Amino acid sequence: MSDERDLGSPPKDETDELAEEVARAAATDADDDALPTVTPIVGRPDPTPSSRKVVTRIELPWRTILRVVGAIFAIWVLLQVWEIFLLVFVALFLAMALLPVVLKLTQRGLPYVASVAIVMLALVGAIVGVFALIVPPMVGQVQNLIDNFGEYADRFQRILDRYPAINQRVQELRDNPPQISGASLPWHSLLSVSTGIAGGVTNTLFVLILTIYLLLEGERSWHYLSRYITPTLRYRMRRAFPDILQVVSGYLRGQIITSILFGIFVFVLMTVLGVPQPILLAVLAAILDAVPIVGVPAATVPALILAATVSWETAIVVLAAYIVYQQIENYLLVPRVFGNSLQVSSISILLGILVGGQLLGILGTLLALPITAAIPVIERVWSEPLPPDLVAMDEAIAREAADA
Secondary structure (H helix, E strand, O other), X not given: OHHHHHHHOOOHHHHHHHHHHHHHHHHHHHHHHOOOOOOOOOOOOOOOOHHHOOOOOOOOOHHHHHHHHXXXXXXXXXXXXXXXXXXXXXXXXXXXXXXXXXXXXXXXXXXXXXXXXXXHHHHHHHXXXXXXXXXXXXXXXXXXXXXXXXXXXXXXXXXXXXXXXXXXXXHHHHHOOOOOOOOOHHHHHHHHHHHHHHHHHHHHHHHHHHHHHHXXXXXXXXXXXXXXXXXXXXXXXXXXXXXXXXXHHHHHHHHHHHHHHHHHHHHHXXXXXXXXXXXXXXHHHHHHOOOOOOHHHHHHHHHHHHHHOOOHHHHHHHHHHHHXXXXXXXXXXXXXXHOOOXXXXXXXXXXXXXXXXHHHOHXXXXXXXXXXXXXXXXXXXXXXXXXXXXXXXHHHHHHHHHHO
8 A cells, every 4th residue: 555655646856846847937937027137337237136126106297297387388478578567567666656645645635546646647747847848958959969079079189189099099990990781770770769769658658557557456456466375475565565665765756856966966067167068968967877876977978078078177177076976975965865765785786786787777777776675674574473373374275275
């Protein structure tokens, strides 16, 4: 009986060989299912077995992709219509500057709409009056400057003859003027100037109309837009608005006063010294006075050129008078006129002018000072602690957004 059982069961060696073959087949199947071996280009091979490597798969939901595409599209739209937003910002700036005057009229018993109408009519009347008083004589003086340009050039040439090195450089520029190609260039220039004037008039009307709308419907527009911002941001904007309003209105009021004073000073100085085109130089000085730091030096250059056509002594007197007036304006007039509305350092103003000029040109340099002065106000309001109920409300809104 024992012999039959031995004959019916496989030998021990054959059983071991069969188990080894099954193990090798299983190992082969496992290697086939594992990741393919990566041959490194540089460095040593990764000693980690393929069966222990982990593959990380990143999936982006469609909602995230749509948000990114929407953000890119919104940026593209803003780049296409940024000039319109700039006009809206200028209108907002002007409305903030005029709002204190409107509020003072309402405190005296006038209706709000009537106060807005009086302020806007006064503004338009002042603009028209200034143009009516200044533009005709200024156009006449520009024409006089063109007609007498040859005489002024001869006077300037007689002065240059005393300095051979400078005279030689001027002669080189005169003998080798820059080449301008294209016979139709003057027509293109005339068309460009005409288009620029028409665009400037249209933009001015748009800004004035939008300013009226903001003064009349500003509160209602704020209530509409505030529904789409968080309670914390709404609270902080409400806190910062009165201080920003004081900065903007104080800047505009002070700048008008200083510009008028500088223009009067230049007109009187040029008239007394007999320098040609005093009205033209006075208007240029009043406009450039609005540009912080570099405005007065820029207005000095054309004044010196025209004063030099009279005599070198006259040019020296003009230069000395401009320097003295700038010191009086910086240390006496500006602190009294602007008061405490503009408390910013000179380096901040200079950086603001550079950034504004790079982004928006002349308009950026004009808006640089009030915007720079408003930054400390915004920083102070944003650093204030929030009321506890606002913090709790924001947390509740954040939880609802996360659950959605």
